Amino acid sequence: MIMVIIMAVLETIGVASVMPFLAVLGDPQAIHNTPYLAATYNVFGFKSAEKFLIALGIGAFCIVLFSAAFRILTTYAINHYTHMRRHSIGERLLETYLRQPYTFFLNRHSGDMAKSILSEVDQLIVNVIKPGFDAVAYTVVALTIITFLILNDPWLALGVGIVIGGSYVLIFSLVQKRLKRIGRERAEANSERFTAAGEALGGIKDIKLLGREQAYLTRFRPSSARFSKHQATNATLSEVPRYFIEAIGFGGIIGLALMLMARSENFGGVLPILGLYAFAGYKLLPAGQRIYGGMAKLRFGAAAVNDIYNDLHERSALAEIRNPPLGRLNVNESISLKNLYFSYQGASAPALKDINLQIPKGSAIGLVGGTGAGKTTLVDIILGLLRPTSGELQVDDSPVTNKNLRQWQSTLGYVPQDIFLVDASVSENIALGIPRDEVDLKQVETCGKMAQVHDFIVKELPDKYETKVGERGVRLSGGQRQRIGIARALYHNPDILVFDEATSALDNITEKAVMDAVNALSHEKTIIMIAHRLSTVEQCDRIFLLEHGEIKASGSYTELIKNNASFQRMVI
Numbered sequence: 001m002i003m004v005i006i007m008a009v010l011e012t013i014g015v016a017s018v019m020p021f022l023a024v025l026g027d028p029q030a031i032h033n034t035p036y037l038a039a040t041y042n043v044f045g046f047k048s049a050e051k052f053l054i055a056l057g058i059g060a061f062c063i064v065l066f067s068a069a070f071r072i073l074t075t076y077a078i079n080h081y082t083h084m085r086r087h088s089i090g091e092r093l094l095e096t097y098l099r100q101p102y103t104f105f106l107n108r109h110s111g112d113m114a115k116s117i118l119s120e121v122d123q124l125i126v127n128v129i130k131p132g133f134d135a136v137a138y139t140v141v142a143l144t145i146i147t148f149l150i151l152n153d154p155w156l157a158l159g160v161g162i163v164i165g166g167s168y169v170l171i172f173s174l175v176q177k178r179l180k181r182i183g184r185e186r187a188e189a190n191s192e193r194f195t196a197a198g199e200a201l202g203g204i205k206d207i208k209l210l211g212r213e214q215a216y217l218t219r220f221r222p223s224s225a226r227f228s229k230h231q232a233t234n235a236t237l238s239e240v241p242r243y244f245i246e247a248i249g250f251g252g253i254i255g256l257a258l259m260l261m262a263r264s265e266n267f268g269g270v271l272p273i274l275g276l277y278a279f280a281g282y283k284l285l286p287a288g289q290r291i292y293g294g295m296a297k298l299r300f301g302a303a304a305v306n307d308i309y310n311d312l313h314e315r316s317a318l319a320e321i322r323n324p325p326l327g328r329l330n331v332n333e334s335i336s337l338k339n340l341y342f343s344y345q346g347a348s349a350p351a352l353k354d355i356n357l358q359i360p361k362g363s364a365i366g367l368v369g370g371t372g373a374g375k376t377t378l379v380d381i382i383l384g385l386l387r388p389t390s391g392e393l394q395v396d397d398s399p400v401t402n403k404n405l406r407q408w409q410s411t412l413g414y415v416p417q418d419i420f421l422v423d424a425s426v427s428e429n430i431a432l433g434i435p436r437d438e439v440d441l442k443q444v445e446t447c448g449k450m451a452q453v454h455d456f457i458v459k460e461l462p463d464k465y466e467t468k469v470g471e472r473g474v475r476l477s478g479g480q481r482q483r484i485g486i487a488r489a490l491y492h493n494p495d496i497l498v499f500d501e502a503t504s505a506l507d508n509i510t511e512k513a514v515m516d517a518v519n520a521l522s523h524e525k526t527i528i529m530i531a532h533r534l535s536t537v538e539q540c541d542r543i544f545l546l547e548h549g550e551i552k553a554s555g556s557y558t559e560l561i562k563n564n565a566s567f568q569r570m571v572i
Helices: 002-016 018-026 035-043 049-099 102-106 110-152 154-202 204-210 213-263 267-300 302-312 375-382 405-409 426-430 441-450 454-460 478-491 508-520 557-563 565-571
Strands: 334-342 352-360 364-368 390-395 412-415 496-500 526-530 542-547 550-555
Touching: 002 018, 002 049, 002 110, 002 267, 018 035, 018 049, 049 110, 049 302, 110 154, 110 267, 110 302, 154 213, 154 267, 154 302, 213 267, 267 302, 334 375, 352 375, 352 526, 352 550, 364 375, 375 496, 375 526, 412 478, 426 441, 426 478, 441 454, 441 478, 478 496, 542 557, 542 565, 550 557, 550 565, 557 565
Parallel strands: 364 526, 364 542, 412 496, 496 526
Antiparallel strands: 334 352, 334 390, 542 550
16 A cells, blocks of 8 residues: 555656646746746756756656556556465465365365365456455545646546546446346356366266266356356446546547637647646546446455355354374273264254264274165264264263364274375375375385285386376276275374275175285274175174164174174175
8 A cells, every 4th residue: 555655646746747848848938937947947057948848858757657667566566465365365265164074065065165266266356356456556546646636726627527537436336236246146157167067077987978978068058158248248347438438538638628728828828737637637547447447346246255255254263273183092991972963954863863882992893784874974973074963972981072183083094985086196195195205105015015905006007106096096996996095094003993885896805805904903903894795894893783873783793693683684
């Protein structure tokens, strides 16, 4: 703002500097008839009007040139500040999402969040922050120049200001409601096109197989066209006054010249005023356009402000992203779930009801049951991703709370059914999130051997552990991805391993080899397994059978196969 004020003063001095030059150009006697010109002429010892006129011209040009240079510097400062907000606001949005509890992501589409971070922040910069700064900056410039014109000739300046300013106000009042409406429609269309594109590319294998390419193109096309149409309308409405005001300004200069000629018979006296207003108009018209354009874009960008604000305004209430915890919440005796209930938001019935179970340290337990029985929900609570509606998760009779959650999670190794892989090397995927130069390659290989994937990596991949796996691991088979996921779970040497259908993508021979490796860890590590194939949990110390969110039976594999009809049907 300090730079904007200095720029406004320099612009006004630049406008004012043309008057002495034009006054002497129109009437050389003005040197002696105008006190400040006469004083300047005498102080610098000029000998002729021609040399003085040249000096005035060079001086005016230098002032305008310096003003232009400072305006470039101010423009850079504004641009740098506003565009760096793309980084800072985008980072804050991503941080806000990462700080949200796991349940937040169950109700939000990833495409919608990516749209906010990558596209709506751009809209905020282009249609709110940058034009807002321009409007403020050029309002200061315009007010400074207008104040100078009023001091020079109050009634003439007010008349010109009312005509030019009134034209902008009138046009803005006519278009602002439409700008607000299409701004909201643009935001909705942007969300739809991000969702359609994200789903089309994310599910490309199924879409290609089913031949649904045209369906997703048809879904993407209308929202993309609507988005582009509204952008074009906004750009046009932001420029509309410029052409009218240029015509009004040109006509105004002609009218002003005729009016001044009527008021004075001496053209030399008219020329300075006429030149002043022509040069002031040259400066004011772009300033007026920037102010109007800024206000129009602010109206159009209001929807982007609302969308980003809605995601950011509760940020202070979210849990902080903490550095890796110092130490772990070690299990000395057992993990317990006591009187535990859990309900998903909006669900008519609880997903888990009155869960009571104990997992001794070093034991291996299995969770089995049909689809929707609550197995994954129960594991998500053990992992600390979901918080119980009531009841507690306890470690050695101490509850797991928000304060010690990160210490608890650092003791866990998790292998999901669908393994998330990044477009990086095998070693970077096993040591997910660790900077490349800090990856422990020896530990990576050890985990690869334990997960039965080492031989495949060193014998079949061109660059062994440095081979790129492709986006989402598209260059690997499902079983290979699964084994890399198991190696990842083992990388930090966790005390507790959680397998959520982790061997479902493996063939029987590979599954047996992996399970042999996992079972070898029994009594050294605590193992929790979800499985549909009962052969996976056959070696578990204790198996819990879930139905409709409740534990219906528990016991060893032999006990359940002998005494429980539901378990018997699962074997058959």
